[in-house]
Amino acid sequence: MDRKIVLTIGRQFGSGGRDIGLKLANALGFGYYDKEVVTMAAQESGLCPEVFENADEKVSDRLAYAFSMGFPYMRMFTPHADILSNEGLFKIQSDTIQNLAEKESCVIVGRCADYIMRDHPDCISFFIHNNTEIRIQRILKMHPEITVEQAKGLMAKMDKFRAAYYNYYTNKTWGNAASYHLSVNASVLGIDGTVAYIQQFVKAKYGL
Amino acid sequence: MDRKIVLTIGRQFGSGGRDIGLKLANALGFGYYDKEVVTMAAQESGLCPEVFENADEKVSDRLAYAFSMGFPYMRMFTPHADILSNEGLFKIQSDTIQNLAEKESCVIVGRCADYIMRDHPDCISFFIHNNTEIRIQRILKMHPEITVEQAKGLMAKMDKFRAAYYNYYTNKTWGNAASYHLSVNASVLGIDGTVAYIQQFVKAKYGL
Numbered sequence: 001m002d003r004k005i006v007l008t009i010g011r012q013f014g015s016g017g018r019d020i021g022l023k024l025a026n027a028l029g030f031g032y033y034d035k036e037v038v039t040m041a042a043q044e045s046g047l048c049p050e051v052f053e054n055a056d057e058k059v060s061d062r063l064a065y066a067f068s069m070g071f072p073y074m075r076m077f078t079p080h081a082d083i084l085s086n087e088g089l090f091k092i093q094s095d096t097i098q099n100l101a102e103k104e105s106c107v108i109v110g111r112c113a114d115y116i117m118r119d120h121p122d123c124i125s126f127f128i129h130n131n132t133e134i135r136i137q138r139i140l141k142m143h144p145e146i147t148v149e150q151a152k153g154l155m156a157k158m159d160k161f162r163a164a165y166y167n168y169y170t171n172k173t174w175g176n177a178a179s180y181h182l183s184v185n186a187s188v189l190g191i192d193g194t195v196a197y198i199q200q201f202v203k204a205k206y207g208l
Numbered sequence: 209m210d211r212k213i214v215l216t217i218g219r220q221f222g223s224g225g226r227d228i229g230l231k232l233a234n235a236l237g238f239g240y241y242d243k244e245v246v247t248m249a250a251q252e253s254g255l256c257p258e259v260f261e262n263a264d265e266k267v268s269d270r271l272a273y274a275f276s277m278g279f280p281y282m283r284m285f286t287p288h289a290d291i292l293s294n295e296g297l298f299k300i301q302s303d304t305i306q307n308l309a310e311k312e313s314c315v316i317v318g319r320c321a322d323y324i325m326r327d328h329p330d331c332i333s334f335f336i337h338n339n340t341e342i343r344i345q346r347i348l349k350m351h352p353e354i355t356v357e358q359a360k361g362l363m364a365k366m367d368k369f370r371a372a373y374y375n376y377y378t379n380k381t382w383g384n385a386a387s388y389h390l391s392v393n394a395s396v397l398g399i400d401g402t403v404a405y406i407q408q409f410v411k412a413k414y415g416l
Contacts, residue, residue, distance in 0.1 A: 012386070063217065127384045177383050177391035178337045185388070185389045188332065189412050198409055206396050 005030070005105040005206065006123040008113040010166070010174065013158035014135035014151075016186045016194075017128035021109045023195040028202065031106035033097075037113075041089075043116075055089050056174040057110055058161045090169055110162070114180065115170035124205065126198060127183040129177065134187050209339040213238070213313040213414065214331040218374070218382065221366035222343035222350075224402075225336035229317045230301045231403040234347075236410065239314035241305075245321075249297075249304040263297050265318055266369045298377055314334070317319060322388060323378035332413065335383065335391040342395050 007024065015020040018034060025032035033040075038056050042049035094116045098112020100106055101117060108117075114125035129140075132155075146154065159175075168176035177183050182201055186194045203208060215232065219225020235241035241248075246264050250257035300369060308314055309325055309339045316325075322333035325361045338346075340363075347359040353360070367383075374382035385391050390409055410416060 124268035127385050127391075133211045162258075175385050175386070177335050178384070180391075181393045181396050183335075183388075183391040188389050188409070193412060197409060197412055200388075201396070201405065204401060204405055 003105075003122055003206075004101060004118055005202070006101045006117050007107045007202065008117060008123060008125045009107060009109045009128060010114060010126070010162075011046075011109065011176070012129040012130060012135065012182060013155050013162070014139040015128045015130040016191050017138050018139060019191050020105045020128055020173075020186065020195050020198070023192070024198055025107040026108075027195060027199055028105070028208070029174055031100070031104045032109075033100060033106060034109040035106065035110055037093060037100075040100075041093045044096055044099075045092045047089075047092070052089055052093070059167045079100070095163055112136070112166055115166075115172065122206075125180040125200060127177075127180040128194070129175070129183065129185050131185065131187045132148055212309060212311075212328055213315075213384070213410070214237050214309045214321070215315045215332045215410065216325060216330055216331060217317045217336060218322060218370075218388060219317065219336040220338060220343065221363050221370070222347040223336045223344060224342075224399050227399050228336055228394065228403050228406070229315045231400070232323055232406055233315040235403060235407055236315075236416070239308070239312045241308060241314055242317040245304055245308075245316065245319055248250040248308075249301040252304055252307075252323060252372070253300045255297075255300070258305070260297055260301065263294055265373045302340060304386050306372040307358075320374055323374075323380060330414075332390070332410060333384075335388040335400070337383070337391065337393050339393065339395045357397075 007021075007028075007030065008018050009021040011021075011077075022032050022035065024030075038052045039049060041047075042052050054200075079188040090112075093111060096118050097108060097111065097113050100108070101120060101123075114123070135155055136148060136151045139155055140146070140148065140149075143151070143154070163174035166172070170179075172179040182198065184194055184198065189197055215229075215236075215238065217225050217229040217232075219229075229242065230240050232238075243264075245259060248259050248360040249255075298320075302318060304388045305316060305319065305321050305324050307330075308316070309328060322331070330386075343363055344356060344359045347363055348354065348356065351359070351362070371382035376378070378387075380387040390406065390408065392402055397405055
């Protein structure tokens with residue numbers, strides 16, 4: 001097939017979005033990119049991978065604080081240097097994502113890929129969320145060393161990071177239904193059921 | 209079938225959510241309730257239908273203004289009487305919706321039905337949105353007497369009303385993906401395609 005289809009997946013922390021993305025890519029025979037985007041951006045730019053990892057789907061603490069206070073505070077408190085360096089890294093990562101999408105049909109998790117690919121004629125954007133209790137259980141499975149309270153804190157913090165990053169780099173709102181083509185609570189059909197259901201959306205559009 | 213399934217549909221103004229709800233109800237043989245909820249609430253309470261219509265999915269202008277300013281302003285500016293009278297009507301309408309759901313499987317459009325039915329074991333909540341250009345075309349078809357600019361204004365105003373109403377009466381955020389089980393941009397598969405796709409979600413859960 002000559003047409004390259006790009007499926008992007010935004011996700012709440014602990015929602016199962018990563019698993020769903022991977023299974024979806026396997027089911028469709030598409031490439032799968034999550035953290036891989038960061039490694040590739042580092043390779044392509046010649047910059048140290050840690051530079052990207054430290055900035056990955058995060059804005060700096062001061063930037064995050066400014067975001068939480070709203071736009072006027074953002075302008076007041078954000079040091080120019082923070083924005084410039086993060087924007088430079090974002091630009092490199094965007095180029096990596098666009099190059100990927102030219103080469104093969106793929107699933108890209110996070111990293112504002114839906115916004116970066118917004119002019120791509122065959123990009124479908126998904127957002128995966130889940131019930132709080134299920135998310136906490138999933139986080140505890142990933143991090144058996146932490147308590148339930150710590151899992152709740154981590155969940156809130158990671159979502160806040162992702163939202164701040166997304167809202168800063170796009171003109172959309174993270175987690176807002178209108179920002180994506182399809183948003184699903186993965187608790188209704190479970191992980192595998194949700195993969196199959198999302199696949200139906202792609203099939204209905206492209207008759208794959 | 210003894211089980212009563214309740215499908216609730218939140219929707220952006222002009223998105224096609226109403227049409228999708230009606231077609232979904234017909235396809236599944238479920239009851240369909242939109243404005244009907246208002247008429248029934250009036251009948252059941254003995255109050256004048258206009259009282260409900262004036263408050264339908266709206267909060268008063270002062271309340272809407274206060275909402276737009278955020279929570280502290282809401283408390284400062286909202287006159288107690290507004291809240292009390294609107295809350296009274298909301299309670300009557302909630303009872304109407306709960307009674308409906310006891311009698312038959314149904315599709316209910318708007319009116320915070322997802323929140324009202326939150327403890328119902330077989331309630332699935334949907335949110336329908338659409339591309340701005342398509343929404344404007346749909347609004348112009350509904351109101352051929354208005355201009356494109358007026359359609360844009362109406363679209364923004366109606367969404368604002370619905371959001372203020374929803375956010376006031378629920379502990380959730382209107383249009384936020386996490387507030388619903390499934391949110392779909394109806395432009396991807398079109399109205400009929402979206403109806404069929406949503407039906408798949410219900411089928412996947414209940415094997416209907």
